[in-house]
Amino acid sequence: MRNIFTFGHRAAQRNWTVADLRANKGKQQLTEVTAMNGEQAARAAAAGIDTIITRVQRMKEVRDAAPNTFVTAALMLVDHPTESDVLEGAMRAMDQGADALYTTRSLDTIKMLADLDLPVMGHVGLVPPYSTWIGGLRAYGATADEALKLADRFRAMEKAGAFAVEVELVPQQVLEEINKQTSLVTFSIGSGSGGDVTFLFSEDICGETENPPRHAYAYGDVRRLQEQVEHERIAALTAFQAAVRDGSFPYKDVSVSMKPHELEAFRDKLGKSVRLGTERKGY
Incomplete structure (x- = not known):
């Protein structure tokens, strides 16, 4: 455990810090799961999950339930329509104990948050809210041209100040190659083991989803129960x-x-x- 001070100036301990995640890049494979309430967060912490992601609105409940786990607060588009909303949500989440922020918004938004020295995670590959631009829900980066566009996007996020990126439905070989060249900590969901952190939704892992996505895997059968x-x-x-x-x-x-x-x-x-x-x- 690392001794830290939170953004809200409270003494705390964490299993991982941003510096630790960066230092671990290319080494031990870590895990991330979703937690939309305190119960899910407590289960994840009890299971030894490395990192948790939740919505800003659930941050306090999740932090209370998993006081020592690295938690990323997601600034969802519909909840934060303007830059001012993003900044207000980010400040509130960090004050409540978030260790990092996630956004699918523009590079300008990432830069705005990074310029405040806030750890920011972007999103590349299939970005569900923007799936219409690539023809629907599908893998992205399966052609050489798309893979090159991905590499450019990684570099742009680095330049904007992001420290990490969620990589969704990208061919494993593409992520493996890009991951060798990027400083970003990569969170893979449906992109194989080529990243630094493997991410799945808690509901999918526990077998609670009726029609799980292809990249998910159920290790339990909670739905039957x-x-x-x-x-x-x-x-x-x-x-x-x-x-x-x-x-x-x-x-x-x-x-x-x-x-x-x-x-x-x-x-x-x-x-x-x-x-x-x-x-x-x-x-």
């Missing part, structure tokens, strides 16, 4: 409904009862009070 739990819930509610209807519930062992002598005394006193009330009414 979730379906079993849902079936059990409905079955339990149905049984309760039937038991009440046929008069068998509430059962004796879940109901409260009086001792026989107390019940007899209660009935006697209740009868007297009813008679007394009737007499008073008649008066």
Whole structure:
């Protein structure tokens, strides 16, 4: 663990720092997963996952659940439409303990954040929000011309001040070649093992996604368990409904009862009070 001060001037410890990630480039393969809530973040930390990525809006919850894990806060396009929104979101996320920022916006946005000495991650290859420009959701860089354009994009991001880049659906051989020449820490999703960090969505890893993408791999079958739990819930509610209807519930062992002598005394006193009330009414 490294002792650090966060952007918000709070003492903390981290499993990795930006300097560590850079120094590890080309060496040990690291991992990154998504965490959209505290539960996912806590599981990732317990599993020893190296880095987590979450949305800015979830940053505090994720940081609280995984206090020592390197966390990147994503500045999603729809949440931060203007440069001023980006800056406000970035400052809030860093104050809440983010170690880095992620954006799919322009090189100018990356430069704006990097000029403030904030660690910024860009995105190359298939960038889903911009998939219309390359003809839809597909691999990018499978031709020599596209691979050269990717190499140019890497250099432009370096020049803008990014420290890392997410590389999505790029041929492994292309990433391997570019990774030898770039200073950027590369986070591979669907781009093979040619990067420095291998990234997958937590839901895909755990087997919770109904139609996972081709590059995903399920190491668990949580969806099956979730379906079993849902079936059990409905079955339990149905049984309760039937038991009440046929008069068998509430059962004796879940109901409260009086001792026989107390019940007899209660009935006697209740009868007297009813008679007394009737007499008073008649008066």
